[in-house]
Amino acid sequence: MDSKTLCLGVLSRGEASGYEIKKAFEEGPFSHFHQASFGAIYPSLNALSNEGLVACRAQAQEKRPDKKIYSLTAKGRDAFAAALLSQPDHDRVRSDFLFILFFAQFLPPARVGALIDERIAWYRQSLERMEDCTETNVVPAGAAFVRGMGIAVYRAAAEYLETNRDALVADVAEPEALVAE
Amino acid sequence: MDSKTLCLGVLSRGEASGYEIKKAFEEGPFSHFHQASFGAIYPSLNALSNEGLVACRAQAQEKRPDKKIYSLTAKGRDAFAAALLSQPDHDRVRSDFLFILFFAQFLPPARVGALIDERIAWYRQSLERMEDCTETNVVPAGAAFVRGMGIAVYRAAAEYLETNRDALVADVAEPEALVAE
DNA sequence: GGTTGCATGTAAATGGTTACATGATTGT
DNA sequence: ACAATCATGTAACCATTTACATGCAACC
Numbered sequence: 001m002d003s004k005t006l007c008l009g010v011l012s013r014g015e016a017s018g019y020e021i022k023k024a025f026e027e028g029p030f031s032h033f034h035q036a037s038f039g040a041i042y043p044s045l046n047a048l049s050n051e052g053l054v055a056c057r058a059q060a061q062e063k064r065p066d067k068k069i070y071s072l073t074a075k076g077r078d079a080f081a082a083a084l085l086s087q088p089d090h091d092r093v094r095s096d097f098l099f100i101l102f103f104a105q106f107l108p109p110a111r112v113g114a115l116i117d118e119r120i121a122w123y124r125q126s127l128e129r130m131e132d133c134t135e136t137n138v139v140p141a142g143a144a145f146v147r148g149m150g151i152a153v154y155r156a157a158a159e160y161l162e163t164n165r166d167a168l169v170a171d172v173a174e175p176e177a178l179v180a181e
Numbered sequence: 182m183d184s185k186t187l188c189l190g191v192l193s194r195g196e197a198s199g200y201e202i203k204k205a206f207e208e209g210p211f212s213h214f215h216q217a218s219f220g221a222i223y224p225s226l227n228a229l230s231n232e233g234l235v236a237c238r239a240q241a242q243e244k245r246p247d248k249k250i251y252s253l254t255a256k257g258r259d260a261f262a263a264a265l266l267s268q269p270d271h272d273r274v275r276s277d278f279l280f281i282l283f284f285a286q287f288l289p290p291a292r293v294g295a296l297i298d299e300r301i302a303w304y305r306q307s308l309e310r311m312e313d314c315t316e317t318n319v320v321p322a323g324a325a326f327v328r329g330m331g332i333a334v335y336r337a338a339a340e341y342l343e344t345n346r347d348a349l350v351a352d353v354a355e356p357e358a359l360v361a362e
Numbered sequence: 363g364g365t366t367g368c369a370t371g372t373a374a375a376t377g378g379t380t381a382c383a384t385g386a387t388t389g390t
Numbered sequence: 391a392c393a394a395t396c397a398t399g400t401a402a403c404c405a406t407t408t409a410c411a412t413g414c415a416a417c418c
Contacts, residue, residue, distance in 0.1 A: 001277045001280060002405085003405080003406085006280070009280065009283070009284060012284065012287070017369075017370090018369080018370070018371090019367095019368070019369055019370075029283070030280070030283075032274060032279075033274045033275065033276040033279040033280060034274075034275060034276070034280055035273065035275075035406095036406090037406065037407060037408085038370080038371075038407095039371090039372085039373090039405095039406065039407060039408075039409095040405075040406060040407080042371055042372085043371090043372090046371095061368090065368090065369045065370045065371085065413090066369085066370085067368090067370090068369090068370080080284075080287070081287050084281050084284055084287055084288055085288070085292065088276075088277035088280075088281050088296075089275075089277045091274065091275065091276040091277070091278060092216065092273075092274070092275040092276075093213060093214045093215075093273070093274050094182075094215060094216075094270075094272065094273040094274075095214040095215070095269075095272040096182045096269035096270045096272070097272060098213075098214040098215075098327050098330070099182060099187070099190065099211070099214060099215055099269075100265050101326060101327055102190070102210070102211075102323045102324055102327045103190060103193065103261075103265055103321075103323050104321070104322055104323030104326065105321050105322060106261070106265055107265055107266070111266065115269070140284075140285070140286050141285055141286060141349055141352035141353055142282050142283045142284050142285030142286055142349070142353070143283055145282060145285065145345060145349045146279050146282055146283045148341065148345060149279070149338065149341050149342070149345075152337050152340070152341040153334055153337050153338050153341070155337070156333050156334050156336070156337030156338075157330065157333070157334050157337075159333070160329065160330050160333040160334070161330070164329060164330075168322055168323070168326045171322035172322055172323070183377085184377085184378080198397080198398090199397080199398070200396070200397055200398075218378070218379055218380080219379095219397095219398080219399075220378065220380075220399090220400085220401090221377080221378055221379080223398070223399055223400085224399090224400090227399095242396090242397080245385080245386065245387090245396065245397060245398095246384085246385090246396090246397045246398050246399090247397085247398085248396090248397070248398090249397090249398080
């Protein structure tokens with residue numbers, strides 16, 4: 001799934017500028033399962049414009065660069081629908097947190113505890129934001145489904161960390177205890 | 182977290198060849214939260230060897246390229262321990278599956294159902310493998326913790342998909358029903 | 363006075379994947 | 391016969407990130 005398709009997806013929800021598309025991946029609904037930077041978005045929008053998949057309307061602004069507002073064309077909508085039918089790539093998770101924790105026995109116990117506490121706080125904060133999200137407008141079924149899955153998974157992760165944190169810290173504090181016995 | 186640190190991590194569990202390191206990321210315990218390809222592993226091992234962080238011992242084999250078995254040096258062990266102390270980067274999830282499902286209303290209902298069914302099967306299969314993993318040797322506390330977290334999260338994901346699948350398929354089949362009412 | 367937010371864009375550097383190259387053995 | 395497994399390695403290619411370039415307004 002390339003940056004161009006990602007942009008089409010955001011635009012299918014309504015017109016937006018490059019800056020606003022970035023926000024959708026940084027704080028918005030996509031932030032938990034996809035990312036895109038300016039360096040990827042701006043060139044993608046130019047390419048999509050050249051291909052006629054998006055239309056661009058410049059909004060003049062005082063003391064600021066013109067805001068370029070992009071919207072899907074009919075052709076763009078078709079291209080996006082077609083892209084959605086392709087078989088999705090496997091999910092890719094890159095978690096340095098889990099990699100580091102895997103080697104918890106090489107870390108000071110306090111560090112292990114701190115690492116887990118930070119992560120619990122992060123999950124709890126994310127959950128609050130996701131649950132608070134009382135949308136004014138009607139949320140499409142797909143968006144609601146994905147949001148619900150995010151909440152379910154994050155909740156399970158936070159609960160697991162909370163439940164097992166102390167046992168892990170104790171284990172790495174007494175590495176010989178089990179082996180000696 | 183670069184490929185070199187990833188290799189050091191695998192080698193901290195015991196000596197291995199490049200091919201075996203690859204397997205650790207493809208089917209092994211790291212496969213769910215990190216990935217590395219031959220193109221990343223072999224150059225990393227060479228660099229680590231030049232830096233004196235790993236030692237290499239060639240094992241002659243008949244009718245096959247020599248197997249190069251790498252192992253951590255004392256210097257390598259220190260470097261790895263130091264790398265583990267650095268603040269982990271944020272987790273990065275790239276899920277085309279969730280992105281596509283987010284736009285479920287643009288897909289044929291049957292496709293939505295099939296997509297979810299495939300994913301449930303994948304989670305269930307992964308869970309079986311993770312749970313079956315009755316290790317003969319003692320599992321370090323960190324590894325057990327990470328494995329447990331994987332199981333908890335995958336289970337929550339599978340259960341959510343199973344519980345909410347039919348409702349989503351029904352929703353996308355009758356998109357007007359709710360809006361018209 | 364410094365940081366954050368708004369707003370666009372480019373260029374260099376990074377890092378990694380994919381494909382290629384080689385080749386025997388074992389299983390279907 | 392054909393695919394998969396074992397086994398290493400290189401090179402081209404790709405995508406993305408990071409840094410740079412510019413600049414005002416609002417907030418602390």
